[in-house]
Amino acid sequence: MAENHEGNFSKVVKVVQELLLDEDDRSGVTPSLIEEKIDLVLAMNRKWADALDREAVVDELIRRFSMWIGEDTTLKSDTDHVAWLNAERKKDWRYWQRYREWLERKLAYTAVDALDHTTDRILGLLEDPAREGPWSRRGLVVGHVQSGKTSNYTALIGKAADAGYKIVIVLAGMHNNLRSQTQMRLDEGFLGYETKPVPDDIKTIGVGEIDADPAIRPNYATNRSDKGDFNAATARTLGISPEQRPWLFVVKKNKSVLERLYRWIRNHVANSHDAETGRKLVTHLPLLLVDDEADHASVDTGEQFFDENGKPDEDHQPTAINSLIRKILHSFSRSAYVGYTATPFANIFIHERGATEEEGPDLFPAAFIVNLAAPSNYIGPVKVFGRQMPEGRVGGLPLIRIVDDQCSPDGARGWMPVSHKSTHVPSHEGAANMPLSLVEAIDAFLLACAVRHLRGQGREHSSMLVHVTRFNIVQKHVHEQVATHLAGIRQRLKRRIGHEAVLERLRLYWELDFAPTMEQVIDAQSDEKPPVQPGWVDVERVLADVTADIEVRMINGTAKDALDYADQSGAGLKVIAIGGDKLARGLTLEGLCVSYFLRASKMYDTLMQMGRWFGYRPGYLDLCRLYTTSELESWFEHITDAAEELREEFELMANSGGTPRDYGLRVQSHSVLMVTSRLKMRSAKNLMLSFSGQLLETVTFHTSDRHLQANLQAAKSLLAGLGAPEVDPERVWNGTKTKWRGYLWRGARAADVLDFLGGYATHPDAHKVNAPLIAEFVRVMMAAGELTDWSVALIGAPESQDRNVHELGQGVPLGMLVRKGQTAPGSYSIGRLMSPRDESIDVSEEVWTAALALTREMRARDAGDKPDAPVPDVPSGVALRRIRGLGAPGLAGDPQRGLLLLYLIDPQKSEAGLPPGAPPLVGFGISFPGSTAGRKVEYKVNNVLWEQEYGGAD
Structure with a gap:
């Protein structure tokens, strides 16, 4: 009976939603209007009123009609790609249509429309399965943790089957429970019936309840039971011939299973041979391979070598699972690979040109990376942990x-x-x-x-x-x-x-x-x-x-x-x-x-x-x-900030027509992403880092008197040689005045900045802000003709705050900041040093305005069509650094000019545990302009230290 009540609820919600979609003004969907439509629906079918919770129906529909979804962003390469997907090709698609109708029972119309649009885009970036001749496409779809990636690839599989892909292989994790869970979801969303070890009376479920026509019923080679993976008995008896209905395989990322599947493809499916190598090939059945959690186990973690021209070593032996995935793909003359993950960084570290004769190319997503937008009702890291601001983390629940x-x-x-x-x-x-x-x-x-x-x-x-x-x-x-x-x-x-x-x-x-x-x-x-x-x-x-x-x-x-x-x-x-x-x-x-x-x-x-x-x-x-624990909370906060920064980077690259390779280079040199598996980065003891387009700021400080005095002297020595500053800089942008309490020097030499970095002692716990490494990067960029000219700002607390003043030199008094933090033996750590507006202290109105326009463009994608989404009134740091370095249409960039910002933290009010009379803590931030020079510096990591800090590779 409970099942019937649940069914009535779903049916009423679906039909009322359809009626509400016919309203001209959907923003006028109110509880009273929903009640009217419920009355109308129940008048058509009195049975649906049986134990119906009307209030729950109203709540569900209010939730659905208040939800909004931003726009996905895409980096793509059209090399060897022929555009093909249009409305004519979609006209008679039945797998997608029944999945759509099934989803509409439980999802908002905006969510289903967004899924339709997104999976059209992904499928269109793959190749037309009817296209003759050999082709191969590799792509990556980046979602959010627990955000509905399974629904996305279920929709993609249905559409691919509609379009003509005949073999669909889904790699579903490392364990039986996840493989079984994935099989069950595809039973519901694609097959339309329960898969069992011994086929008997077919039990129709999910999409099969909408359209159970045996003529379109897909075939299956794996089932939902514990031992339902592709096994030896199936391999002995299963044969595939060219036919209308597609075949579905849901398999673990397990060496034995993949070897069995690979042998079966070669022995029972292959119908041709490669003319040059004699490899067995499948030319008559196009393949779609969906790799769930594509950053896990699929990535080749073995060290691969390349010659001076970047050509890979053809005798390289990839790790077992990576090798088998590539062999399966390489066995089909027409294949598409789509990886799904919420953490794509290991995939980005794959070398784009990594290839061997037997396995073919590696799994780098050279064709496309699609960054999925999250719906407004998705609870992600930012909603849980908030964003880091100078006054602490803001916005977390x-x-x-x-x-x-x-x-x-x-x-x-x-x-x-x-x-x-x-x-x-x-x-x-x-x-x-x-x-x-x-x-x-x-x-x-x-x-x-x-x-x-x-x-x-x-x-x-x-x-x-x-x-x-x-x-x-x-x-x-x-x-x-x-x-x-x-x-x-x-x-x-x-x-x-x-x-x-x-x-x-x-x-x-x-x-x-x-x-x-x-x-x-x-x-x-x-x-x-x-x-x-x-x-x-x-x-x-x-x-x-x-x-x-x-x-x-x-x-x-x-x-x-x-x-x-x-x-x-x-x-x-x-x-x-x-x-x-x-x-x-x-x-x-x-x-x-x-x-x-x-x-x-x-x-x-x-x-x-x-x-x-x-x-x-x-x-x-x-x-x-x-x-x-507080330590894990701080790490989640840290990676939340890094993930948001990288999403902004992705938006910028998509906006400027970047390719997956461009993003790969950017991620590989990101100084925070040391926090991923060193094995997945193929680098046991060193990383190549670039700071171009990044903001670095000190948030961990020495507390010994010796270090405090040395850092204060480094700041005083720098300022003493800079001449007369602009006092209390003031800017008017977009009709609004912004004022700083402090000083700005323009035209400082790179040598002055290098001397400061040479005298400043960064704390060893500050892995991202390492003064010698930053100085080396500045020298490397100077050799490329960049970062030769600097602005230096000394920024104090506003007069509105109760502040103590410290004299940094004759005529340079400064109100010290108060930053709350945590003490540990020999260190004091804060959340943020800088205020976001500080990066704009030395830019022109033209640069500021162009950066604001870029910020608004990126934010509009995030906000989608939400009518009351706030419009940013100041540029983001990522946009500002990009425009400063690379310019905009009609506006030249200035990659020669870096920005160094200095701050003094009050030693008493900030609870750093310092004795009376202790000198202030000197903090600095460096805003590096965007650059296309591609220069990097090497960061050496001691293997033992890495294990202590980050743990072993999973």
């Missing part, structure tokens, strides 16, 4: 709770030490107990489940993630502790014996933390309809029943873990999932509310992939919580 009781301060002992082994048995305060932070996290999950039930979301899945160790045996101990703890709560609440203490703990947590946070999050999401806010009395009433439904599971790689969500009918599954590596990639935890996360990797791509808490949280975002 108050969902994070710091865990500091999982181990001793030195990280060596406790419930879950940082570097524990597989023999570790978790204990807290001498017993097999959990730390109080995990007890609180479980309490948060109980309350979240209760509130979701009261909001009418009881049939939805709810999950909690506990990710604290990669060792299965340690996970088992954690599972036992969590299960025992939950069983105790369940018994007390159910029997009403000894329950008072549990309820009192939950009530206090509700009143002091949980409920106030709910209100803060709802206020921050003001453009969405606020969800129901129950009181404690209502929550207490349903707690016992909700807790009784919660299960504790270990996610250990079996297919059952993936099947549970799909098999759960009626009431949604409520689960606390204990896991490690199996949860780190791809596996979706439906309805994830609470995460308890201690994994200590610092690699950019690994950390982002572990962020299972990103995604969509309709109607329950205010209930979500992330429990993690």
Whole structure:
């Protein structure tokens, strides 16, 4: 019966949505108008009113009609590409049409339209499967973690099948549970029926309920069971001949599986030979290979050598999985490869010209990179962690709770030490107990489940993630502790014996933390309809029943873990999932509310992939919580900022007609992206970095008197030789006056800046800001005729702030800044040193205006067609640096001029723990103009230091 209620809900939502789409003014979609349309629909079919939650229908449609999506951006190369996709080719497509109709039951029209547009673009960048002769296309689609990439490639597969691609291979992760989950989703979205080990009565599901015509039913070679991968028995009996219906293979990235598939292609599918090498070839069936999580396992991590002309070593032996993927592609004379990932950096490090005779070209996305826009209801890193500003991080949601009781301060002992082994048995305060932070996290999950039930979301899945160790045996101990703890709560609440203490703990947590946070999050999401806010009395009433439904599971790689969500009918599954590596990639935890996360990797791509808490949280975002350490929070903040910067870079390159190769060069030299696997970068001990177009600023400082004095003297020596400055610079841009308290010197020599960098001691923990490395880069650029002329600015706190003044030299008093931060032995770290406006202190009105126009153009793509999206009124730093160096139409660039900015941080007010009379902390920022010179400097990394800082390669 519950299933019927759910079906009625979906049907009413879909039909009412269609009626609302006919409205001339969609901005006028109000609850009263939706109510009118519901009445109209129910008058047509009275059965749909059976147990229909009308309020839930209204809420869902309000959410759908308030959602907006930005524009995707694309870097592409048209080399050996023939444009082909047009409306005429799409006229009779049935796979896509039925998937579209199926999606419209559960997605907003804007989301389905955006998916249609995006996948048309991706398919059009591939080759026409009807095109004769050999061709090969390699592309990459970059989405966001947990943002719906599966829907995107399901739509792409349907359209590719409609267009005439005959073999579709999907590489679905490294583990059975993820492969099985992917197979099930493609059963629903593409095949239209359940795939089983032994075909019997076909059970129609998903798109098959819309169009079940056997004439278009795709074939399958793999199934949804635990052992449903491409196996030896299938390989012996399966034969493919040229036919109308496509074949689907969903396989793991596993050496044995891929070898079996490769042999089968050569022995049973190949119909020709390569004229030069004699290789067996498939010429009659075009191939589409979709690589999910394409940065994981697919990348060749072996060292490859190139001669002085850049020609690759043809005897190079790629790593096994990379080799097999390329061999499969190379076996087809007509092939298309599309990788999907949220962390593309390993793919960008692939050498564009890497190739061998047997494997063919490497997987570098030479044809295109598509950067997917996220819908407005996507909860990504910026919404969770905010953006870094001088006053601290701004805009993040108050969902994070710091865990500091999982181990001793030195990280060596406790419930879950940082570097524990597989023999570790978790204990807290001498017993097999959990730390109080995990007890609180479980309490948060109980309350979240209760509130979701009261909001009418009881049939939805709810999950909690506990990710604290990669060792299965340690996970088992954690599972036992969590299960025992939950069983105790369940018994007390159910029997009403000894329950008072549990309820009192939950009530206090509700009143002091949980409920106030709910209100803060709802206020921050003001453009969405606020969800129901129950009181404690209502929550207490349903707690016992909700807790009784919660299960504790270990996610250990079996297919059952993936099947549970799909098999759960009626009431949604409520689960606390204990896991490690199996949860780190791809596996979706439906309805994830609470995460308890201690994994200590610092690699950019690994950390982002572990962020299972990103995604969509309709109607329950205010209930979500992330429990993690302060160190991991700071790393997530760090990589959030780097990711946003790179997305801006991508927008700029797309705007100027760049190719994937241009972006590859930019990413490879990015100074923050040391934080990815060194193996994936093919560089064990050094990196080649460029700082062109980047902003560097000191955020970690020495606190010893010797270093403070040396850095202050370096600043004084620099300023003493610069002559008379412009005092309190003032600019009028776009009719608005901007004023700085401080000084500006123009025409400083590069030698002066190099002397300053030579005398300034950057802290060894500041990996990005390394004074000797920066100085070397300036010298390299000077040799290319750039960075020869400098502006130097000394910027103080505005007069409106309570400030102390320090005399940097005769006639140069400066109000010192206050920057809050964290102290550690020998260091003081802050969030940001500079204000974003400071980079514009020395630019002309023409440069500022051109940079603002470029900023607005990029932001408009992000905002899509949202009517009330704010229009930027100042240029972004990325746009400003690009225009300064490279110019704009009718405006010449000036790559010769760099900008050095100096700041003094108050040693007392900034809580750096310095003694009275200590000199100020001197900070600097350097804004490097954009450049096409392509010059780099080598950054040497000690292998042991790398392992200590970033952990091993995954």
